[in-house]
């Protein structure tokens with residue numbers, strides 16, 4: 001058993017970490033950390049618990065700690081910190097010998113830091129050795145992509161492998177929980193949608209190319225296709241939905257696409273990692289699915305549901321993809337990364 005801590009444990013993603021780590025077969029949650037506002041309080045006093053299951057009793061009375069490597073008795077820290085805080089804090093933990101499995105965007109695009117979806121690019125974990133050599137760290141930082149990136153890149157993986165990709169357009173309809181607890185005020189979003197999420201489109205357009213990149217000569221050579229993104233905030237609690245338009249390199253039919261999506265399994269499934277869903281991609285045939293309220297909790301919230309796969313008169317085909325943003329898109333993704341790391345003896 002590895003001892004783990006959550007940094008940013010009181011926030012939307014932090015709460016999911018706490019929930020998903022309860023009873024985990026590899027990880028024992030020992031410390032919860034947050035800002036100076038929360039430090040010193042009991043977790044149940046510091047946290048506005050927003051999940052629909054009760055706060056686990058085991059953590060309710062734990063004292064929330066300040067974010068300081070000297071105060072934490074863990075091997076791995078899961079980071080759900082805001083970007084600016086993560087930028088400053090995560091390297092200190094890696095330097096002090098911790099494995100940092102981060103949700104924050106601060107280091108995702110840094111050359112020697114893996115940006116992982118374990119089903120898509122597990123070989124990028126090799127960057128850890130490069131990172132340790134470059135920086136003299138005993139620990140390491142690994143990151144998972146932005147939530148919108150994950151819901152697009154997971155279904156694009158078998159398409160990329162089988163037919164190649166030329167151009168991809170992603171239009172997202174993103175849930176409120178993706179903005180954090182105080183992210184979007186109710187008067188702005190009720191009876192409305194907001195066609196702008198700061199920094200989001202750039203993340204989707206660049207992260208995918210690193211994820212699909214080749215690890216060679218100790219670095220990642222980015223993939224050559226093009227991604228264009230348009231991101232919108234909608235009045236849904238959890239679950240990001242995306243309309244994805246794809247132009248491929250080799251001719252394929254809609255049935256070919258459905259088949260490769262259905263058959264797709266990755267390394268986490270082979271290794272039977274505890275957080276890995278049996279089907280990373282679920283293909284739906286109904287004319288009006290996937291929908292966030294109905295499909296976001298498929299296989300513990302770790303599957304991405306894909307439907308409406310059809311031909312497109314401008315691109316080759318298009319489909320709708322949907323997944324749980326704080327589970328598959330954040331805490332669950334980070335935990336799966338750490339499970340893979342452990343199985344590969346890198347933690």
Ligand SMILES: NC(=O)c1ccc[n+]([C@@H]2O[C@H](COP(=O)([O-])OP(=O)(O)OC[C@H]3O[C@@H](n4cnc5c(N)ncnc54)[C@H](OP(=O)(O)O)[C@@H]3O)[C@@H](O)[C@H]2O)c1
Nearest residue numbers: 008010011012013034035038080081082104178180181330
């Ligand atoms: N929500 C999603 O779907 C999602 C998906 C993927 C990635 N992410 C990323 O995950 C991270 C967390 O997002 P979130 O939605 O959970 O945000 P959030 O609800 O606003 O929570 C932020 C957390 O960070 C702590 N924090 C804030 N300022 C701090 C400081 N100066 N020092 C130490 N701790 C501080 C907060 O503690 P206090 O309660 O004490 O203030 C809280 O625990 C962000 O980087 C976000 O971009 C989120």
